[in-house]
Amino acid sequence: MVEGIEAGIYHYGVREHELDLLRTGDFRAAVAEAALDQGFLAEAAVVFAWTAVFARSKWKYKERAYRYVYLDAGHIAQNVALAAVALGLGSCQIAALYDDEVDALLGVDGKEESILYMTALGRR
Ligand SMILES: Cc1cc2nc3c(=O)[nH]c(=O)nc-3n(C[C@H](O)[C@H](O)[C@H](O)COP(=O)(O)O)c2cc1C
Numbered sequence: 001m002v003e004g005i006e007a008g009i010y011h012y013g014v015r016e017h018e019l020d021l022l023r024t025g026d027f028r029a030a031v032a033e034a035a036l037d038q039g040f041l042a043e044a045a046v047v048f049a050w051t052a053v054f055a056r057s058k059w060k061y062k063e064r065a066y067r068y069v070y071l072d073a074g075h076i077a078q079n080v081a082l083a084a085v086a087l088g089l090g091s092c093q094i095a096a097l098y099d100d101e102v103d104a105l106l107g108v109d110g111k112e113e114s115i116l117y118m119t120a121l122g123r124r
Pocket residue numbers: 038092093094095096097
């Protein structure tokens with residue numbers, strides 16, 4: 001649970017540096033189930049879902065974009081892990097997940113945009 005933010009699924013708007021509410025509700029059990037029933041995800045304060053909108057990289061990197069988006073997701077997750085340490089929080093990277101189930105939760109189509117990776121964050 002995060003104080004001051006209603007439970008739900010949010011999109012992070014990079015340009016505005018703001019959270020856009022996509023779906024209100026408690027999705028903890030659904031997220032854990034979509035990640036091969038990794039139960040600790042249902043106890044995390046927040047789970048970051050890193051997706052790629054492939055066209056945003058493909059216009060520049062062509063086929064290599066598929067390599068770049070995964071590298072980039074790793075960099076982003078690493079920065080969250082470092083921030084977690086600085087804040088005294090625990091984090092865990094999650095790649096064991098059912099792409100289709102996570103995409104459905106997020107409301108992305110799995111083609112133009114798809115889940116790559118997740119990071120769970122919370123108090124130890
Ligand atoms: C690419 C990648 C995917 C991972 N996926 C999972 C996962 O699905 N579930 C999990 O419990 N840990 C996952 N981990 C975390 C590792 O199992 C391991 O706990 C972590 O890398 C070591 O962190 P620590 O040094 O804090 O123990 C993943 C790590 C990486 C680098």
